[in-house]
Amino acid sequence: MTTRAPEGAEHDEEPVSDVDTAETADVDQLRDEIDWLDDEILRLIKRRVDVSRRIGAARMAAGGTRIVYNREMDVLTRYGELGPEGRQLAMALLNLGRGRLGR
Numbered sequence: 001m002t003t004r005a006p007e008g009a010e011h012d013e014e015p016v017s018d019v020d021t022a023e024t025a026d027v028d029q030l031r032d033e034i035d036w037l038d039d040e041i042l043r044l045i046k047r048r049v050d051v052s053r054r055i056g057a058a059r060m061a062a063g064g065t066r067i068v069y070n071r072e073m074d075v076l077t078r079y080g081e082l083g084p085e086g087r088q089l090a091m092a093l094l095n096l097g098r099g100r101l102g103r
């Protein structure tokens with residue numbers, strides 16, 4: 001069944017046509033995908049933090065430094081593909097890996 005939106009109806013109101021219903025279904029599906037992606041991103045970030053901390057701990061146990069700046073510059077350059085926000089993201093990841101030692 002197709003109904004028409006009343007004149008002057010706002011876009012964010014309840015769907016009143018097949019087109020609006022289809023768009024809402026699309027948005028619901030895309031939001032599900034975003035939720036799935038966020039779960040995966042969180043899982044991978046936690047894994048990255050763990051690996052980064054283990055490398056740092058092993059290096060320090062061997063008498064080395066906790067931080068290797070040229071390696072961190074490579075990480076910043078890699079995420080720089082996403083622009084300034086990418087570099088911010090890289091900094092957040094590096095800081096998470098440093099844990100309390102980096103604060």
Ligand SMILES: C=C(O[C@@H]1C=C(C(=O)O)C=C[C@H]1O)C(=O)O
Nearest residue numbers: 052055066067068071072094097
């Ligand atoms: C993980 C390492 O140790 C530290 C953490 C890094 C990271 O989280 O990417 C990079 C360099 C180091 O400061 C490493 O040396 O590779």
